[in-house]
Amino acid sequence: MNRILKWGLAIGGGALTVESLRWAFSVTNGPSQRYEAWEKAPYREFPNKVLIVGGGFGGFTAAKKASDLTKGRDDVGVMVISRENFFTFWPMLAGAIAGGTETKNVAQPIRRGLISSGVSFRRAEMESIDHENKLVNVSGTVTGREQQIPYDHLILAMGGEPAYFGIPGVEEHCISMTGIGTAEEIRNRVIERYEQTILMRGEVPQSALTFVVIGGGATGTETAAELHSLVHDVLPPDYPNIDPDRVKIILVDSNEQILKELDPALRRAARKRLDGMQIQVINNVRAEEVTGGKVSLDDGQEIAAENVIWTAGARASLKLEDLGELPSDARKGLAVDAYCRVEGYENIWGIGDCAANINGEGEPIPPNAQAATQGGELVAKNVVAAIDGEELETFEYQALGQLVELGSQFAVNDVLGIKFSGFAASLFWRATYLYKLPIGQNRIRIAADWMLDVFFKPAATQIRDREL
Incomplete structure (x- = not known):
């Protein structure tokens, strides 16, 4: 078979x-490229400067769409600033744990894709916004001095961060799913435990070979499955003296069933698949504390484990806390209207995980990659419409599935x-x-x-x- x-x-x-x-x-x-290197006017010289902070799904999409909408025009310049010159293609990240997909291929290089579309790019970190002079202060230079980048319209697409909900020990002792490096860190942790086990001739505590994944959403479930693939398919030829069945993989979820966003029949199919992989699933419990050697659950259970992976929550970018003048919620992000404009501002916009986007009826839009991509398309249209004095569109999210x-x-x-x-x-x-x-x-x-x-x-x- x-x-x-x-x-x-x-x-x-x-x-x-x-x-x-x-x-x-x-x-x-x-x-061909929209501009040759000698033809493109510097970003600062365009009459209408659109500055995008963040190069993830939302920011990258917004930049490409804005460039497409203004093709043939010489009055709109677009620039993206981002901490990295790539963005993580999240749907494929878990697959890099077992090595079936190279992490460098999951990292999407954004500089070339943007430059070829006529979009300027700077790898930098936003520090603050000077609203009065329409300037964004950024760091990342060799000298360490801040630089100022002007804007007429500012799109904030800074993404999110793991949310730890104040649970003791989570941030200190868990591997949090934050990007490309996480997949490599998880794989390295498994291999490190195997090397230690071989060196100690198998005399290691079971906690060293127990891996707990907290969070039963798509990321957590895929991570647990990829851990199984790494342990049972990839590593045995290199470590024939270690019984793969000695490795325990436990998935902890606070909901009644894993993958709560999916249809019940698909949840059951997924659970059956995990059972066949001998992945233990514990539902209806929350982590109460994580230490270097155990996970304590709120029903009194304690799991002896030295390897814990956190996928159980997300919040808006911490950078928003440095922008206190903008209306925001620590968990949901920027307060925006149905046009993606930040409340109280005509020329500042928010999309993706850093914004609490809503549709035309005021209903919240889920913080996922589909919404970020659709938000990027919409905000580009609305920014160009605002520049041209035309009517704006409301965010009407279309769920395509999972x-x-x-x-x-x-x-x-x-x-x-x-x-x-x-x-x-x-x-x-x-x-x-x-x-x-x-x-x-x-x-x-x-x-x-x-x-x-x-x-x-x-x-x-x-x-x-x-x-x-």
Whole structure:
């Protein structure tokens, strides 16, 4: 059966690779850059300067859309400032834990994609806003001195942070899902425990080989499944003296069932899949405290574990606390209207996880990647409309569904009301997210990763920081 599945993946992966090559080359060799380097006017010289803070799903989409809408115009300049020159393609992050997808391919390089569209980019950290003079103060220079970047319209798309809810020990002792480095940190932690176990000839406490994932949403569930793949599929050839069944993977969730956003039938399918992987699921409990050696739950249970991964909550960017003059809520983010404008400001806008976006009826919009992308499209339209004195549009969120992959051969999907699971759902998951990758060459590289994974086990390497 596994042989059939592998050949199915190979055939499907081959088709995806061919399509990705065709598509990526069409993107790479398609329309030329909007400006040649010597033709583009400096951002500061444009009469209408649109400054976007944050290069994630929302910020990147807003910049590309604003550039498209103003193509052929010389009165609108767009710049993005971001702490990193890439953004994490979150749907594929968990897959990097087992090594089936390279982390460098999950990181989407945004500088080239923006520059080729005529958008300026600066890797910098926003420190404050001078509202009176319409300036954003940023750091990140060699000298350490702050620089000032002007704006006429400011779009805040700074994303979110893990929320720890004041639970003792979570921030100190958990690995929090914060981005690219997290997948590598989790993989390195597993390999480190294996190396210690080999060195000690197996005489390590069970807590050293117990991994607790807190949070039963899509991220937590996918993380638990990828941990299983790493332990049972990738590492055994390198560590034949360690019984994979000795490793415990426990998923802790405060809800009655995992993946509460999905249809009950899909939840049951996912739970059955995890049970088959021997992943223990504990529902209806919350973490009360985390220490270096155990997790205490609010029902009195204690789990002896030295490896805890936190995926149970998120909040708006902490940077908002430095912008106290803007109306915001620590958990939900910036207070914005249905047009994505920050309340009380005509030229400051908020989207994504850092904003409490609402639709035309005042109903909250979920803080997810779909909403951030749709918000990026809308805010670009509204900024350009505001510049041109035209009517603005309200945010009408369209939920397209949810896809959750549990290992490389199984997924549970809800797409526009159509619900399906299994191997075919896994192929659909991969085809969909390969399609959605914004950078053409990354499509090729990830498709190649998946093809190679059919025939070769990913390398079980641990890159450690060492003092020279």
